Amino acid sequence: MEYDLKAMDLEIKAIEERTLRLKELGAGIEAVQSNADSILTFTYILKRTISDVIE
Amino acid sequence: MESTEKNKKYWNPVIETLPRERLIEIEVKRFSEVLRWAKENSPFYKRKLYGIEPEDIRTLEDVAKVPITEKDELREAQAGKEPYLYGDLLAVPSENLSVFHQTSGTTGKPVYIPDTYESWQWVVEVWCYILYAAGFRSTDRVFLPFVYNVYIAFWQGHYAAEKLRCNLVPGGALETKGRIQKMLEVRATALMNTPTYGLHMAEVAKEMGIDPKRDLYIKKMICAGEPMPEPTRLRLEEEWGAHVYNHIGGTEPGGWAGMCSEKKGMHVIEPHYLFEMVDLETMSKPIPSGVKGVAVITPLCRRCIPLIRFNLKDIMMVMDEPCSCGRTSIRVDQVEGRVDDLRKIRGVFFSPNMVEEVIRAKFPEVVEFETILTQEEVMPVLTLKIEMDPGLSEDQHKKIRARMREELKVKTNLTFEIESVKPGSLPRYTLKSARFKDLTKR
Numbered sequence: 001m002e003y004d005l006k007a008m009d010l011e012i013k014a015i016e017e018r019t020l021r022l023k024e025l026g027a028g029i030e031a032v033q034s035n036a037d038s039i040l041t042f043t044y045i046l047k048r049t050i051s052d053v054i055e
Numbered sequence: 056m057e058s059t060e061k062n063k064k065y066w067n068p069v070i071e072t073l074p075r076e077r078l079i080e081i082e083v084k085r086f087s088e089v090l091r092w093a094k095e096n097s098p099f100y101k102r103k104l105y106g107i108e109p110e111d112i113r114t115l116e117d118v119a120k121v122p123i124t125e126k127d128e129l130r131e132a133q134a135g136k137e138p139y140l141y142g143d144l145l146a147v148p149s150e151n152l153s154v155f156h157q158t159s160g161t162t163g164k165p166v167y168i169p170d171t172y173e174s175w176q177w178v179v180e181v182w183c184y185i186l187y188a189a190g191f192r193s194t195d196r197v198f199l200p201f202v203y204n205v206y207i208a209f210w211q212g213h214y215a216a217e218k219l220r221c222n223l224v225p226g227g228a229l230e231t232k233g234r235i236q237k238m239l240e241v242r243a244t245a246l247m248n249t250p251t252y253g254l255h256m257a258e259v260a261k262e263m264g265i266d267p268k269r270d271l272y273i274k275k276m277i278c279a280g281e282p283m284p285e286p287t288r289l290r291l292e293e294e295w296g297a298h299v300y301n302h303i304g305g306t307e308p309g310g311w312a313g314m315c316s317e318k319k320g321m322h323v324i325e326p327h328y329l330f331e332m333v334d335l336e337t338m339s340k341p342i343p344s345g346v347k348g349v350a351v352i353t354p355l356c357r358r359c360i361p362l363i364r365f366n367l368k369d370i371m372m373v374m375d376e377p378c379s380c381g382r383t384s385i386r387v388d389q390v391e392g393r394v395d396d397l398r399k400i401r402g403v404f405f406s407p408n409m410v411e412e413v414i415r416a417k418f419p420e421v422v423e424f425e426t427i428l429t430q431e432e433v434m435p436v437l438t439l440k441i442e443m444d445p446g447l448s449e450d451q452h453k454k455i456r457a458r459m460r461e462e463l464k465v466k467t468n469l470t471f472e473i474e475s476v477k478p479g480s481l482p483r484y485t486l487k488s489a490r491f492k493d494l495t496k497r
Contacts, residue, residue, distance in 0.1 A: 037172070041172055045176060045177060049067055053069055
């Protein structure tokens with residue numbers, strides 16, 4: 001495989017972790033919660049389309 | 056550089072070219088996970104899957120032991136149950152829902168299918184695979200000639216085209232002539248359509264003095280909303296001078312298969328879906344490729360309303376040979392009909408799609424048609440009403456009817472009564488066509 005899937009997976013997990021941290025920091029701010037949740041939706045899709053492929 | 060160029064034909068080259076064994080491993084693992092999720096979060100599946108342990112699912116043979124879900128069960132799980140509308144099926148809190156769709160209700164009470172933001176984005180992502188395989192790109196201006204209403208198909212298409220960065224022109228509020236004018240005005244290069252409406256638009260455009268092939272800019276069209284026999288697809292290509300692609304989807308599972316540039320069958324969007332085929336008679340026994348059967352599907356990443364081995368009731372066949380496009384997913388032939396439309400007439404299985412295949416392949420003079428099944432004393436009678444090109448003489452009509460009767464006999468092994476009717480007298484459809492009417496008591 002010509003792509004470094006493991007490196008991509010690490011980045012996806014890092015985005016997820018940082019987004020969860022952002023949610024904590026922005027507790028009570030609806031605009032932060034909602035936009036952070038949108039990011040988490042797309043990390044979910046990235047995990048299904050990249051991370052799950054790694055054996 | 057070369058491999059980057061090669062990969063431009065895939066939305067996701069990592070997944071779309073995975074070896075089949077790996078796809079199956081991922082799908083079985085996901086199936087087990089979705090089973091666990093469904094049992095833990097959906098009261099309907101907690102009851103239905105009682106005694107089935109997700110950790111026991113390790114192979115496709117194990118998957119085949121899990122009971123199939125029928126559409127009637129979805130209706131029962133929703134009727135009169137809490138939370139209102141979605142009932143026992145729902146596997147997430149109601150306050151997480153953001154999208155509403157429903158089935159058309161052609162086979163009974165509609166089923167309501169919601170999505171969370173997450174599950175909806177997954178549905179849209181799957182449609183990106185379908186559109187990308189059909190050649191839709193950010194350079195396209197896509198025209199959508201529909202009011203989307205409560206039905207899922209064109210909403211998915213709309214958001215997937217947006218995600219592909221296509222320039223999207225919604226033409227729903229216009230009449231057919233207005234839509235054609237708008238397509239001309241904006242120089243739309245791609246179109247989403249139903250097969251029926253695609254043919255109707257071409258007919259109206261010609262009445263307006265516009266030849267879709269010569270005067271419009273459409274280079275590709277993807278069809279949704281109803282089955283499209285291959286002769287209908289070819290007819291659309293001829294009328295529009297464009298590449299026409301088929302796809303398969305439904306409200307409950309979302310869009311799950313699409314045609315690539317080879318235009319030979321449709322690729323199942325694996326490993327987002329687990330696809331199986333079961334036999335026509337019992338609708339439970341797995342069948343090999345190359346044999347006609349009924350499609351059963353499990354969406355593997357949509358947690359909102361899980362569907363475990365959902366019986367689509369679509370009759371089709373898995374194609375054996377690998378596709379030269381390089382995708383490794385299962386390919387299915389066109390939908391040959393619906394189990395609900397299948398009739399046994401004089402001992403012969405008849406699907407209304409067979410009539411469409413004959414007409415679209417061999418009778419371009421026919422503008423519209425309708426098949427009616429009646430019962431006269433003990434004999435079932437099939438009547439085909441046809442609307443022909445108004446420029447033809449009665450003598451030509453007679454010859455066409457005689458040839459049509461013969462062709463239909465060869466295709467279906469049944470004899471048809473054929474009637475010519477006045478131009479414009481048969482209904483025109485935009486979304487789901489209803490060209491078969493069964494007036495007998497089944």
